[in-house]
Amino acid sequence: MTPLEHPSECIQCGTCVSVCPVEKVGGHAIVTFLADPSETDFSAWLCTSCWRCHQACPVGVDIYGLMMAWRRRSPAPSGYLESYERLLETGLALPIAQQTLDEIRASWGLERVVLPVPEVARVLLKVHP
Structure with missing residues (x-):
């Protein structure tokens, strides 16, 4: 399986994080992914699929698509x-x-x-x- 990579077009402005409801309540779905997209853990499963990150990104990074690709790499967490x-x-x-x-x-x-x-x-x- 090809490892996921940090999106090259990402300018690390933090706009996606600022609109993410998971990030607002202390989850770290986007931050965890952007820190090391080659790793997979439960954080991708915190994504609510609201698409706010995708809509807010000033350079058009498909963060939602990346999160879903990340989910497909590992089984859902217990429960x-x-x-x-x-x-x-x-x-x-x-x-x-x-x-x-x-x-x-x-x-x-x-x-x-x-x-x-x-x-x-x-x-x-x-x-x-």
């Missing part, structure tokens, strides 16, 4: 596929009980939100042709 399947099934990436959600939201001073039952989530998330 990733289960979370994805749970999201499609229930609308929730992480399992959480209604009582736990109520307690967390109350501690933050937020109103109660009722979790959708799996049947409703399935209907809402169903892709229609």
Whole structure:
């Protein structure tokens, strides 16, 4: 397998990092890739596929395409596929009980939100042709 290389057209301006939602919450998907694109780790799996980096890049580096190429190099981290399947099934990436959600939201001073039952989530998330 040919190693991925740092994109030669990248001017390291940091614009992609400044618009990345993962980078904003402390993940390092883009930074890790640009630091050493020959390595693969779980960081590529943090990418939310929002394309903000791609749209913001002033020189047109296909960062999203590079991240997806990086993902194809290694298996998904433990729990990733289960979370994805749970999201499609229930609308929730992480399992959480209604009582736990109520307690967390109350501690933050937020109103109660009722979790959708799996049947409703399935209907809402169903892709229609």
